[in-house]
Amino acid sequence: MMYVVGHKNPDSDSICSAIALAYFLDAFPARLGELNPESQFILKRFGLMEPELIKTAKGKELFLVDHAEKSQNLDDFDKGKLIGIIDHHKIGISTTEPIIYLSKPVGSTASVISELYFRGILDIIGGKNKELKADIAGVLLSAILSDTLLFKSPTATPLDKELAEKLADIAGISDITAYGMEMLTAKSTVGKMTPEEILHIDYKPFDMSGKKVGIGQAEVIDMSEVASKKEAIQNLIDEMIEKEGYDMVLFLVTDIMKEGSEVLVAGNKSSFETAFELKLDGKSVFIDGLMSRKKQVVPPLEKYYSN
């Protein structure tokens, strides 16, 4: 049986894209971890069930969404059979056989799936051109809004916006911005979370030229939500450097309204400074315009570590 699954520490794009693509592929939607508050809000809003939590790849056919890196999937990933990937990230996986792979540099995986739907070409990746119902349209819309931070992220493209408008029509959402703010506010229950929970809202480990690098991100509507917890988060990532074999761990507190991120740095400070061409005063820095881990944080680090 085939499972459509997003990455570990799933964000809304991983959850919503798994649900939508599984619908078109007649497969099971799955997840590799707990839902964040935003994803919980979205599924409740559109009356959909949580994807099934899976713990092993053994005996499963897998169709990945929203990632193309083994380290972001199950530890026994190789025990499963990889059928395909729909994604919008860099390529970080190798296979021993040809698979279905469609990736585009757009704002979300949900955008890639939605484009296939609106063009009536889901069959090119093995899906069926079934009718899109309001609930599936709603989760796809939500995933686009979430991953593009209401189209403010540098990863957002005109296509994302165009697709979101069509999805909103089907989902019965008349004011996209109002819905998006409602969703982002639901996400920003950061204020009630413990530092550990905040760190793991959206945390991803990367293998960069053999070095282990971790990057977490939390998005807030107002920095004050996390102000009192920053020191504790810094201590947690410092501890990861000491105990978990990381070379560098970064934590981004992204202020959606100010359109920038405070970056907490653990590990080799001078590596960070070289990669980002700046000087740290202490252990953190606010970088104006920095919104996207994928587009603005991973590439300079990959480049730095490969040299």
Next chain:
Amino acid sequence: MMYVVGHKNPDSDSICSAIALAYFLDAFPARLGELNPESQFILKRFGLMEPELIKTAKGKELFLVDHAEKSQNLDDFDKGKLIGIIDHHKIGISTTEPIIYLSKPVGSTASVISELYFRGILDIIGGKNKELKADIAGVLLSAILSDTLLFKSPTATPLDKELAEKLADIAGISDITAYGMEMLTAKSTVGKMTPEEILHIDYKPFDMSGKKVGIGQAEVIDMSEVASKKEAIQNLIDEMIEKEGYDMVLFLVTDIMKEGSEVLVAGNKSSFETAFELKLDGKSVFIDGLMSRKKQVVPPLEKYYSN
């Protein structure tokens, strides 16, 4: 400026797909090596020019066809900017940024491009839905026939055949099989080639879990074409083991009509025997039904070397 380019030691799919995709992308078709006799026959038959030979990636935007491995592209590949990949092979590349990637487990890269054309969806990979002229249809058809060995290869799918029939209509080819045999016969000038030339008709180096493995393939309509040159080819691949740091080099003489391949083995014999679960009597073995390097040779070797 953007160049569409196939792999080193280009086969007809690499050459024809580069020409066709460059047409739809308004880019330049390029090649990384000399045309084999089959590709020469195809371009002459449809009156098209050879793609430009390029020797550096510096300053170029690159769109890859028919491969997704750096080792099969230019040595200074990283100096170029990778824009996208259209392919039907395994994934063996990693990137630092998201790119356009479309790969499907079908018989040829030309099939993937043709499907985009007939569906009118070339724009999903950044192309234009221009009219397909007879010459471009002809080279796409030829690439499908070449890569699927007239649909006899285990990599061939019903889609390849369906697309080939539509392309034949546009190209003005009334009898696909007759044209295919004519093309394969043109390819089989193997009899007039030197052992060195035969070895390099379609030779690819692979990085398998850090070990260097080479696999060459020549397709013949009759084994007698190469009978007198097998010993010399064996000597050449034995020499590559000694001098070029290879762990294993294989050379496949594929008999299209008998639907099987004689495999010449150089390097660690017992590794080959373990990977293919057979016993070698001497340095070569005929394997019935073995037609595809990609589907039947690379996967067991990748699996063997990863253990």
